[in-house]
Structures are given as C-alpha cells and as structure tokens.
Amino acid sequence: MAVSVILKTLNEEARIGAAIESVLAALDGIGGEVIVADGGSRDRTLAVATSYPIQVVQLEPTIRPSCGIGPQLGFQYSREPFICLMDGDMLLDPGFLPEALAYLSTHPRAAGVTGHVEEMNDTSLEYVRRGRRVSPENRIGTIDRMNGGGLYRREAVEQAGYLSDRNLHGYEEFDLGLRLRAQGWTLHRLDRRFVRHFGHAINAYALLLRRWKSGYLRGIGEVLRAALGKPQWPRLVEELPELKLWGVVYFWLAAMVALPFVLPSPVIALAIDLALIVGIVGVMSLRQKSLSLGLYAVVAWLFHAAALPLGFIQARKAPGAWIESRVVNEGS
Template sequence: MTISELADHDGDAAPQLSVVIIAYNEEDRIRECIESVFDACRDVDGFEVILVDSNSTDRTVEYATEYPITVLRIPSDDLTTPSAGRYVGTHVASAERILFVDGDMELTETWLPEAMAYLAAHDDVAAVEGCLNNSTQTGISEADKLGGAMLSDAEALDEIGGFDPYLRSNEDIDVGFRLRAAGYRLVRLPEVSVIHPEDDTISEPIRRWGHGYYIGQGQILRSRLDSPTILRWQLRRQRYKLGLLAWLSAGVVSLFVAPLLLLWTLLSLLGFGIVASRRGVMRSVTILTAKTLGIAGLFIGLTRPIPPAEEYPLSAVEVVATGRTLAGPARNGEGTGDEDGSPEGETTAGDEKYAAGNRDDDAGKSVDN
C-alpha cells in the first residue's frame, strides 16, 4: 500500500479525532506515549493514531507496530524533520480534529476532553494547547504561538497550507503565527496537556545543533519576508538572540580599545552572575550556549532557501502498518477481525494488549478500506 492509497478516505466514516505522533529513536518512551494517547482518548467515540517515524535506528517502529495504529516511516535522513513528520501525518489524517504529539511526550487524561469541547464550541479558534509538565495558569488564555502537543482544526490548517516539511524546527510556532495572521485565535487551557522530559545539561543544545534544529528560525525568517506581520512576530521572538548578538559585537569592537574591553568583560561577568544567581551556573551556561548556537543557526538558515512544500516526495514514505478507527474506552473490548491479513476473529499482538472496544459496526474497520 502507498501513502496516497492510505490517504484516500472516500466512502470511509471519518473518526472524531486523528492523533499524529512524530518519533525519532524513541524506543525508551514510545510505548508510554501511545498508551497515554489511548488513555486520553477513552471518551472519544472514534479515533485513529498515526505514527510517523523519522528513519529511527532503534526499535521505535518495532514497538509501535505492537499497537493497532498506522505506522509510517520516512526512509531517508535527507527528508526527515519534525515538520515533515507532521506534514506526512496531516496528509493521512481523516478527522476534522488533529492532535499532534511528540514521541517523547505522555498525554494527560484531563486536557484532551476540555480541548476538544472548547475547539468544537468556538469557530474562530484554530488550535488549542495546554501547559507543559506543570501549570500555574488559573484560566483560559489567548496564546500568541503554539508548542508541544496541540489540538488543531484540520480545515483551518489546510487553509494556511499546513506544516512546511522542509523547516528544520519551530514548525509549530510558524503554523501558529500563520493561523493568527489568517484571523484565527489560538487558546491555551490551564490544564497540563503533556508530560515531557527536560534536559537542562549542556548536551541538549549541542544535540539540537547536531540535528540542525537551530537553522529553522532563519529558514522561517527568510520564507516569511513577504508577510510583514508574521516577520514582526518572528523577530520579536528573537529579541534575546539579537540582543546577545549586539553585545557580542560590542565585545569584538572593544578588542581594539583596552578600557572598553575591560568594561565589557566586567559587565559580561556581572550579567552572567545575575543570571546564574537565579538559574544556577550550569543552567546559565546551557542557556548561553543555546542562544549563541541559535545566533549561528539563524544566519545559516537565512542563507538556505526552502523548496515549496508541494515538492516533498510523499510517495517515498513507507507504510509499515495500517491501523483502524478505535473506540474508547480503548481497553475494554475484544479484538475484532482486521483487514491487514488477520483472519476474522483472530487478534494481532497489538489487539491482545490494547483491544479497542467497539461502539458500532465500523469500529473494527481498517483505515484503508
């Protein structure tokens, strides 16, 4: 089966929700991620789960196929970005609501029902997010950008052209800004939406640099030059990097004037000391490293044009497994006959572990029918 055949939903009864999980080398967390999605969707009448793997070299795909979900693989490192995963997943998703989750996240059970209800009740809202890991928010607030897990209106997403598969990073922020520019609202609920591991060590910005993630912001700035509003929002997000760039430039100039160099050095140490007293020394070093690498990535990204999204070769994406529309609660029924080669009445390994309860006759149908 090809991805174009998988994306052909003519005649199929669309589920209420499509969940798109993007993953790369997440063998240690992917099971918990998928199971958290099942738990969060226990009150959803019909949902599908689509995992898009970015050419993992570990057992991520193997573990994902234990579940009754669709598993896709982008087979070339040249085509893999987080944005490409969301782009591919969007093309396969069949529901009017699409939930995007990273493979190292665990979805909470409280946020999703609230998010779906809010999105359904407000036509001017294109996306709803929650708080990451913990929340001090007391009420619903307007969001100026998106990040982490987000529930999106598929029609609004399609209206702005969806995710850009060639962006190296910040694709969720880019989509959020484009949705706002199109007149839609973005909303953040006070509930915690996902639990996400945090890495405050120096290795994290180095890892991100190695994957080319810091290039994304420069790519976005270059591609949005024709939209002054979005460009202004993006530049505002970079104010700390631009401020650091100005300060580093002042340091270079001071090299030629000894008194100025001494003053610049003392002020730099004072500034670092203030940040370190609040964040800790190692955390401050990590922040400074990330901002410095971010500046370098910004300039590199500005030099790299982005091909049109339509040129992305969807035909190259491999269909590893086809899932089916599931009905919550996700663990209270017996497995039904699949159309992936399993005989009627015989369950697959994923069905035996997480059989979907059926609320209607179509609940057990494969998504490729």
C-alpha cells in the same frame, strides 16, 4: 468529532509504547486513529509501534528528518476532522481530548486548543529554565502558538495551507500559528494538563550541541526566511522577542571584537571584554537565581545567534509538497 492523533518519533523505543497506550485510552469513547510519523528511527521504535493496531509511517531514507517534517508527514496520512499533535515521548492526559473538543465546538473560530506540557525531566538545565520563565509554553487563554502540540481543527489547517513546514528545524508551531492567525483563526490554552513530557535526560550542554548538529537551532532563521515577503512578516518580527535579544547579542559581540582595535591598549580592551562577559553572566544569574542557569542562558544565546544566519540562507522545498515515505503498518 473523531480525532487523528499524530505521534512524532525518532528513536523513541523507551517511550513510544506508553505514549501509544495513553492515546488509545484517551480515544476510547471518542473514536479516531493513531498515526506514528517516524523520522527514520534506528532503534526498536518501529518494532514497538507496529505491535499496536495503529498506522505507522516512516520517511524514506533519502529524506532528512526535521521538527517540521514529522507533523506534516502524519498529517498527509490523516483523515479525521480534528488533529492532535504530540511527541513520542509524551503521555496524553486522559481528560484532555473531551475538554478540548468541547472548547472547539463552542468556539467556531478557534483553530486549535492545547493545555500545559508538564515537564517530567527536572535534571536538565534546559527544562528547568523553560519551566521557570513566562513563555509560550505556559501562558493560558489566547496564545500565538501551541508549543508542544495540541488539538487542531482540520478545516483551519487546510485553509492555512499545510500543518507544518517541512523545511523548519524549529519554530514550526509559531509558523503554523502565524499562518492560522493570518486567516482570522485563534489559538487557546486551557488551564489544565495536555501531556506529560519526558524530555532528553542528558546534560544541557550536550543537548545544545546535539541541537546544533541536528539543525534545530537554525529554526528561527528558517522561519524568518519562510515568512520573507509574505503578509505574516510584520507580525513575525513584532511577536518574536528573540529577534531583539539576538540583535543585542550581535551588538555585544561586535563591540567585544572592536574594542582591541579602538582602544590604545589591547590589555585594557581584553579586560573590558572580560568584565562584560562576567557582568552579563552575573546579571542573568541574578535573574535566574542560579549561577549555572545564568551561565547556560548566555551560552545558549551565543549558539542561537550563530545559528540564525545559517538557517536564513538554508535552501527550501515546497512546504506543502508530498513527503516521500512508506507505510510500515496499516493499522486497523
């Protein structure tokens, strides 16, 4: 029942030490290994990580990091029959692994089990909004993906081909869930804490810009491209409510652009456009019970909608191919 715990990192010097210590404590009495899979940190992340008796691996400088490449990097070095995936800015709950292992033992067709990701950052609008909505981050019971990580069965992952698609800058957990469920496996969330997450304590709009630059927002387009022509395509289209939302956003933007050309008065058209913007922000503000959250939600829609086609046309590499990397620390 030993576990390989994979910690994904990129410039996490402030948190990685505590994350490693939480994992080592959780593995006491269970057994296994800890693998820090680093995406090319430029701070002291590696210096801190290598001070512990764990394995540390890092992407070669020529390989660009992504959300999908980190988990697969750790997976290709892992050995144990169970894989626990988490970020380098998370603290693993000490009681999670025993309960998760017990669940997998009694549910042989369960590919993975997770718990709640407790967001410790209550200042960013992004994390406040995430905590308020009913989403894959907080449903319990049978789920379609394990956002934030969790405990996976190696047998199931190998049957699905690979842990994480290296080409994806987002939605990598959903892609894995699709592939696992296509093979007849299930995923489950326990009604207990998995980790505490210390997310980016920066302005939500700055975080949105960072995610645009890093390619994170292209994830939904990339996962659509990855599934194109494959058996999971119909299920993906059916299960991603974001697709309907982006469709509405595209229609809204097209209507705003068209109005000045179809109405006799450009002034009236622009007034209607402004009224549409104010009305949509107002509706979202009422739903979120906050003007700032409502405005942020609409701005985030526009960023995501613009990024989707860019992700869809992105070139792909073989997702299961060996990732060029180096071993920084062998561990014990």
